Amino acid sequence: MYEWKLKDEIVDNGMCARCGTCAVVCPNDLLDFKNGPVLKDECLRKGHGMCLEVCPRVSSGKYQISIRENFKEEYYAGRGNFDGQDGGVVTAFLKYLLDNEKIEGAIVVGDECWKPVSMVVKDEKGLMDTAKSKYTISTLDALRDAGEMGLENVAVVGLPCQINGLRKLQYFEYLAKHGEELGSNGKPANLPDIQYLIGLFCTEKFEYDSLKNILQKYNVDIENVEKFDILKGKLVAYSNKKNASVKIPLDEIDITPGCRVCRDFDANMADVSVGSAGSSDGYSTVVVRTEKGDDIKNAIELHDEINLDAVSKLKNIKSERFNKEIKRRKEYNEPVSLYWLAEHGGVSKRADDSYFIRIRAKPSGWYEADEIEYVSKIAEEYNGKLKLTNRGGIEIHDISGFDAEEVALKLKNKGLLTGSEGPLVRATLACPGEGECGSGLINTTRICELMEDEFTEKPEPYKFKIAVSGCPNKCVRPHIHDIGFYGVRYPKVNDNCNGCGRCADVCKLEAISVRGTTSYTNYNVCIGCGKCIKACPNDARDIEKEGYMALVGGKSGREIVEATNMGMMGEDELVDFVNGVMKVYEKYADKPQRERLSSVMEKIGKGSFLSEVKDFKKEMDSV
Numbered sequence: 001m002y003e004w005k006l007k008d009e010i011v012d013n014g015m016c017a018r019c020g021t022c023a024v025v026c027p028n029d030l031l032d033f034k035n036g037p038v039l040k041d042e043c044l045r046k047g048h049g050m051c052l053e054v055c056p057r058v059s060s061g062k063y064q065i066s067i068r069e070n071f072k073e074e075y076y077a078g079r080g081n082f083d084g085q086d087g088g089v090v091t092a093f094l095k096y097l098l099d100n101e102k103i104e105g106a107i108v109v110g111d112e113c114w115k116p117v118s119m120v121v122k123d124e125k126g127l128m129d130t131a132k133s134k135y136t137i138s139t140l141d142a143l144r145d146a147g148e149m150g151l152e153n154v155a156v157v158g159l160p161c162q163i164n165g166l167r168k169l170q171y172f173e174y175l176a177k178h179g180e181e182l183g184s185n186g187k188p189a190n191l192p193d194i195q196y197l198i199g200l201f202c203t204e205k206f207e208y209d210s211l212k213n214i215l216q217k218y219n220v221d222i223e224n225v226e227k228f229d230i231l232k233g234k235l236v237a238y239s240n241k242k243n244a245s246v247k248i249p250l251d252e253i254d255i256t257p258g259c260r261v262c263r264d265f266d267a268n269m270a271d272v273s274v275g276s277a278g279s280s281d282g283y284s285t286v287v288v289r290t291e292k293g294d295d296i297k298n299a300i301e302l303h304d305e306i307n308l309d310a311v312s313k314l315k316n317i318k319s320e321r322f323n324k325e326i327k328r329r330k331e332y333n334e335p336v337s338l339y340w341l342a343e344h345g346g347v348s349k350r351a352d353d354s355y356f357i358r359i360r361a362k363p364s365g366w367y368e369a370d371e372i373e374y375v376s377k378i379a380e381e382y383n384g385k386l387k388l389t390n391r392g393g394i395e396i397h398d399i400s401g402f403d404a405e406e407v408a409l410k411l412k413n414k415g416l417l418t419g420s421e422g423p424l425v426r427a428t429l430a431c432p433g434e435g436e437c438g439s440g441l442i443n444t445t446r447i448c449e450l451m452e453d454e455f456t457e458k459p460e461p462y463k464f465k466i467a468v469s470g471c472p473n474k475c476v477r478p479h480i481h482d483i484g485f486y487g488v489r490y491p492k493v494n495d496n497c498n499g500c501g502r503c504a505d506v507c508k509l510e511a512i513s514v515r516g517t518t519s520y521t522n523y524n525v526c527i528g529c530g531k532c533i534k535a536c537p538n539d540a541r542d543i544e545k546e547g548y549m550a551l552v553g554g555k556s557g558r559e560i561v562e563a564t565n566m567g568m569m570g571e572d573e574l575v576d577f578v579n580g581v582m583k584v585y586e587k588y589a590d591k592p593q594r595e596r597l598s599s600v601m602e603k604i605g606k607g608s609f610l611s612e613v614k615d616f617k618k619e620m621d622s623v
Helices: 005-011 021-025 050-054 062-069 089-099 124-128 141-148 160-170 172-176 208-217 257-261 292-299 308-331 339-343 369-381 401-413 444-455 502-506 531-535 571-588 597-604 606-622
Strands: 031-033 037-039 074-078 105-112 115-121 153-158 193-200 225-231 234-239 245-249 272-275 284-288 347-349 355-359 385-388 394-399 466-469 483-493 512-515 518-521 541-552 564-569
Touching: 005 037, 005 050, 021 031, 021 050, 021 141, 021 160, 050 160, 050 172, 062 160, 062 172, 062 339, 089 105, 089 124, 089 153, 089 193, 089 272, 089 284, 089 292, 105 124, 105 141, 115 124, 115 141, 141 153, 153 160, 160 172, 160 193, 193 292, 208 245, 257 308, 284 292, 339 401, 347 401, 355 401, 369 385, 369 394, 369 401, 394 401, 444 466, 444 571, 483 518, 483 531, 483 571, 502 512, 502 531, 531 541, 541 571, 564 571, 564 606, 571 597, 571 606, 597 606
Parallel strands: 105 153, 153 193, 193 272, 466 483
Antiparallel strands: 031 037, 074 284, 105 115, 225 234, 234 245, 272 284, 347 355, 355 394, 385 394, 483 541, 512 518, 541 564
16 A cells, blocks of 8 residues: 555545545546545655645635635525526526636536536536436546646536635645646646636535445335435435335435534535525525625526525534534544634644644734733633734644634634734734834834734735834834834924034934034934934924835845835825735735745836836825
8 A cells, every 4th residue: 555644644534525626636647536535556745745735624724715715605595497406506507607608617416326427517418417416425537527628717516525625726825835736747737727616515425335225225226216305304315216205314324434524514615505405495595605606696586585594503413513523533532633723813733733823913012901811811721821922912822723713712702813824914013102112203003003904814925014113213123024114203403403412412323413503414314213303402303204114025034135115104105005015916926825025026126016016006096
């Protein structure tokens, strides 16, 4: 048997969803998928490759995906103009997408005597041939077939686990931090772009042989079954003989082991999810979650007469089974991948396999006393320890993976946002600022609040850091951040000056000289710290100009890059400036998780980059 990490950690431990994603992404076609994935030849990476990285049971990747997809949840009931399971909604939607050339083909599941077969369909006839629900394990082989056929844009209909795996494939570079794995031919697997993900409600998948055998027990030949349905905890098989049906308790049929560690009933990462729960006979419940999902509103007529309690009941049943299985595995010390922790921002594994939960820093790092007390009690309750981050956040370390989600939810319920890691805008770093520090010239907390209101957890190609310093001392290092601001206040002398020299005494840069009864400022040396204005005993130094010095393109870490000074701005210009920088950065960053802002500026030329930022800012100013 060949060494394969995914087999050791997921397949052999009953965690495998049997979604088939791993088999279609392998660039060397080393995986067969029958009743699950099987390695058919030696892998040079020992499975430490794309198959592992797209697996939805290694990590769901949901948090990073959701902030990019901006998921919503709109419930409707609808039916299509086709014969099909519960109104043929999926068939009608796919026909609309094909007719309007939004896709070139659809990846659907056909069957051979109810044994699912992955298929590519490109027309109405192909859709009609697959318009019924299957309840056993299916593959995604046809996705690869579509690529070999030269199709570029497709829709995929799949179960929740399959939708999760394919979402990870869509956002692969953001999650894996590198490009697709290349095969021995120097190319990745030839797959089309997935434009639409259509999810199906799912409580569990059955083992095909078990289903076939249990039907025989009830004197039903699977070849004579016209339709399956799940109603009130029973599988209903409708036979074409004498219009008969049998109802089989679900607990008599073997389900896929990985379904016991799944709590996603309604394919919550799909563009559109479809199922019968919550709708009247002949209709389907339709859940729209993305802008692309809104296209279904053009395909079929929808209304909002939905029994949400019926949907919630099935969600809860699946969640209860999940919780029971995880509790059992914990009790018996059985392996669990804890893949669902990726649904929460700021939850990460430590070197010792325990977890830490990062709380996004509050503006300028100010916390209420009761918040600190609450975090301390949580750490004590779960035997954790606390660490203050260099951005003013708080981390709770040494948390068991089985407790990490509970801790994250408790923090959120207290109003403490977990997150600030990964390819997104990190917590804004700031010093105490004016009114808190004697050197402060600007209200740093107010600027932090502006940044946080606009950019909290905003997805970016790579981590994006903003720092705000109250004065030119730059204590929080704004010059080595992607965006930096610091307060400045430049002086001018008035008639009250008597040449006492106090201003020259306090100037650290010796930018002031006194000649006779007047002091003079060398503006080529002055940095606008404002100390001389505060120190003058005669009120002889007024403010010539003040504001926010803006810096862009700095970086620390493996390589230190000093930011470019963009000059002084007013408070009302800051948000538009940051937006402009981000827009241009997103436009040219084509290597997610590989290119910081400074790298992109270097790639296209700092002058060209900053020119586009200025053009954007002018455009916003004119609005």
